[in-house]
Amino acid sequence: MPEFEPNIVCFACNWCTYAGADMAGTSKFQYPANLKIIRVMCTGRVNPEFVLEAFKKGADGVFIGGCHPPSDCHYVNGNLKARNRVQIMKLLLAQLGFEPERLRLEWISASEGEEFSRKVREFVEELKRLGPNPLKESSTR
Amino acid sequence: MKGEPLKEPPKEPVKVGVFICHCGSNIAGTVDVKALAEFAGGLPGVEFSTHYVYLCSDPGQGLIKESVKRLGLNRVVVAACSPRMHEETFRRTVREAGLNPYLLEVANIREQCSWVHMNQKEAATEKAKALVAAAVVKSLYNEPLEPLTLGVEKSVLVVGGGVAGIQASIDLADQGFKVYLVEKQPSIGGHMAQLDKTFPTLDCSSCILTPKMVEASRHENIELLTYSEVKSVEGHVGSFEVTVLKKPRYIREDLCRACGICAEKCPIKVPSEFDMGLGERKAIYIPFPQAVPLKYTIDPAHCLYHTKGVCRVCEKFCPEKAVDFDQKPVEVKLKVGAIILATGYDLYDCSQKYEYGYGRYRNVITNLEFERMVSASGPTSGQIIRPSDRKSPRRVAFLQCVGSRDVNSNKYCSRICCMASVKQAHQVKEKDPSSDVVIFYTDLRCFGKGYEEFLERVQGEGIKVVRGRVAEVVEDASGNLRLRYENTYLGEVFEEEFDLVVLAAGLIPSDIKELRTILKLSTTPDGFLAEAHPKLRPVETFTEGIYVCGAAQGPKDIPDTVAQASAAASRASALLAEGMVSIEPITAEVDEDRCGGCGLCVQACFFNAIELEVKEGKRKAKVNQVLCKGCGVCGATCPSGAVKMRHFTDEQLRGEVEAILSTVRR
Numbered sequence: 001m002p003e004f005e006p007n008i009v010c011f012a013c014n015w016c017t018y019a020g021a022d023m024a025g026t027s028k029f030q031y032p033a034n035l036k037i038i039r040v041m042c043t044g045r046v047n048p049e050f051v052l053e054a055f056k057k058g059a060d061g062v063f064i065g066g067c068h069p070p071s072d073c074h075y076v077n078g079n080l081k082a083r084n085r086v087q088i089m090k091l092l093l094a095q096l097g098f099e100p101e102r103l104r105l106e107w108i109s110a111s112e113g114e115e116f117s118r119k120v121r122e123f124v125e126e127l128k129r130l131g132p133n134p135l136k137e138s139s140t141r
Numbered sequence: 142m143k144g145e146p147l148k149e150p151p152k153e154p155v156k157v158g159v160f161i162c163h164c165g166s167n168i169a170g171t172v173d174v175k176a177l178a179e180f181a182g183g184l185p186g187v188e189f190s191t192h193y194v195y196l197c198s199d200p201g202q203g204l205i206k207e208s209v210k211r212l213g214l215n216r217v218v219v220a221a222c223s224p225r226m227h228e229e230t231f232r233r234t235v236r237e238a239g240l241n242p243y244l245l246e247v248a249n250i251r252e253q254c255s256w257v258h259m260n261q262k263e264a265a266t267e268k269a270k271a272l273v274a275a276a277v278v279k280s281l282y283n284e285p286l287e288p289l290t291l292g293v294e295k296s297v298l299v300v301g302g303g304v305a306g307i308q309a310s311i312d313l314a315d316q317g318f319k320v321y322l323v324e325k326q327p328s329i330g331g332h333m334a335q336l337d338k339t340f341p342t343l344d345c346s347s348c349i350l351t352p353k354m355v356e357a358s359r360h361e362n363i364e365l366l367t368y369s370e371v372k373s374v375e376g377h378v379g380s381f382e383v384t385v386l387k388k389p390r391y392i393r394e395d396l397c398r399a400c401g402i403c404a405e406k407c408p409i410k411v412p413s414e415f416d417m418g419l420g421e422r423k424a425i426y427i428p429f430p431q432a433v434p435l436k437y438t439i440d441p442a443h444c445l446y447h448t449k450g451v452c453r454v455c456e457k458f459c460p461e462k463a464v465d466f467d468q469k470p471v472e473v474k475l476k477v478g479a480i481i482l483a484t485g486y487d488l489y490d491c492s493q494k495y496e497y498g499y500g501r502y503r504n505v506i507t508n509l510e511f512e513r514m515v516s517a518s519g520p521t522s523g524q525i526i527r528p529s530d531r532k533s534p535r536r537v538a539f540l541q542c543v544g545s546r547d548v549n550s551n552k553y554c555s556r557i558c559c560m561a562s563v564k565q566a567h568q569v570k571e572k573d574p575s576s577d578v579v580i581f582y583t584d585l586r587c588f589g590k591g592y593e594e595f596l597e598r599v600q601g602e603g604i605k606v607v608r609g610r611v612a613e614v615v616e617d618a619s620g621n622l623r624l625r626y627e628n629t630y631l632g633e634v635f636e637e638e639f640d641l642v643v644l645a646a647g648l649i650p651s652d653i654k655e656l657r658t659i660l661k662l663s664t665t666p667d668g669f670l671a672e673a674h675p676k677l678r679p680v681e682t683f684t685e686g687i688y689v690c691g692a693a694q695g696p697k698d699i700p701d702t703v704a705q706a707s708a709a710a711s712r713a714s715a716l717l718a719e720g721m722v723s724i725e726p727i728t729a730e731v732d733e734d735r736c737g738g739c740g741l742c743v744q745a746c747f748f749n750a751i752e753l754e755v756k757e758g759k760r761k762a763k764v765n766q767v768l769c770k771g772c773g774v775c776g777a778t779c780p781s782g783a784v785k786m787r788h789f790t791d792e793q794l795r796g797e798v799e800a801i802l803s804t805v806r807r
Contacts, residue, residue, distance in 0.1 A: 009802065025257050030257055033258045037253055045772060045773030045794075047791065072658075078774050110671060110683075111664055111665050117257065
């Protein structure tokens, strides 16, 4: 059986992490192809429902990338709103039987291409340890 | 919208065209573009899909336009490089094809796919399919948007009064635009004012700079705000509201004639910052004789009246009664259409290189200290001396790359220090042809116009260059310095004694963290301000209407700095001359039928862009389209799905999630 390859949805803010991911590209910092980025203007745009929906539809992990607190956020404090939401979502995920580690929030600036690729590699490794989305497991059992 | 199925896309028959770019082999070398185009052709709503070698080229854009017209396409998906690179280009293409530019969607399959999965071709192709599928779904919900058009203030704020800021200011002022030049020091001039001669022409630095300083101060369109700092910036391109804090000089600028009697009488001596601590100034001072404006300043950290409440001698002797101890900081409000950042550099702190002994050994100095020493108007009147015994040094060593090209400090090359040291070596030889001068270098990078020729000339003067980094400097009791180094051409370790060691300190970005936070500007990994694109938009930042030039953007010499300053001025003047600017219509709107008037969005919006208004007895949220910055925080906050974040709607983002997860076969 081939090795489990996690499927990851990433929400990246236009100003920091999306640009950081572009920087990883221009600098050719390699990382596994498991993560796909959805561009948002700010991590504050990420409605918790999008995250729950991603898990419901089979995502093995959700990665949210924004600007470094306290002051890098292009919209002043959208990143802090995202952080609050992620904390609550992690509690909720645990109650729903998901490992909270499947939701990861990282601060990656436009210049941190290497950091972005490293965080993706780390997350993929972590999800490989955790195994597939528990919903997928229960449906195949 | 809780758990509801996705809303149906708009009723009109949607016809999506998908255009996949090879980018030469940048994309096609990793992603199977043919398979990708076939896959895209089968996606719901897609009428047409194709791939092409360079979509951004003229024929590439022509292919898009021709296809739109021929097939009546009404949505376009371009799968190519990052939208941060060419979204604007393709929006123009789409507009020229007769569609609203916001009906374009870009799938980033280069920076975020082919370039980062170069050895995983199959996985990269699968990922590209997911990204294209997401872009196609998003495009189905794209709606035509009309940019807001606003007027542009015909004025510019230039931050930083070094040669970059001065050049940019004069260029803009000459074109008839009002310029506010803000400098935090008491005088404009920057680092260039500290230099003695400039390479490779050996022009006297002051003789080139001083006339420009005077021109800037006398220009009818330039308002100098020295000893001032930018405190806050609100607004947006075309209309920035700036607050500048003017620090108190405790001298009335309108009265001071710079006669200097006050400084003569002042009892307090302080190391002069301008002279790099090699000379002294008084607590009431002008930084250097050619300062602009030529007005005295009281340094409250050292003034006896400020620290101990006594003295006021300057006040007593000032013939013009210009001293005013009651001066308070003043806030100046400005309205400008554009901002140019010319905040320059600082010197690397050489004491961090413990092995070179800077700060511990008296005869180890930096290149900027050498400049002050060799300057005829400097603290030694142009004599090169050893600080320990004030004797003329007979043996001088220049150590390159201190704080540059070094994994333990800064990886980047500071670009000016090779030529600066070569020039300074020449100056040592010029004063004493019998002296021994050695430059210890990593690589001698003399890349500019006339630079290599200058190196050759100076080497002909008997200057020795040694390839190798000095490992250690040790001072003996007489103040002499023993250098231990490897000559990497010979592969041998040597020890040699010198009288004076000059460290070629690297350039680091000025400490502008506060300003960067105010303006939300990003940096490159080296800490210098990031340009929007190194080749295509070298003086723009990612924030529209804000430009960067000089060493704020990266280490550079004076010719490059001046050229870039003129470039920044030129970009800013293009904006101002146009007189109108379009603002991204990516803003929020409220569906009044769904809005319950709870006001959570009002609390969530940092920009006060949402208000509750009463309509037919019910509270409804309303978005101010000019104030809205388009972050979408309100959209994620609204419990009833009433906020529509244009171009990033709930349907679009949920659709992207679903497309990604249903495409990948894992």
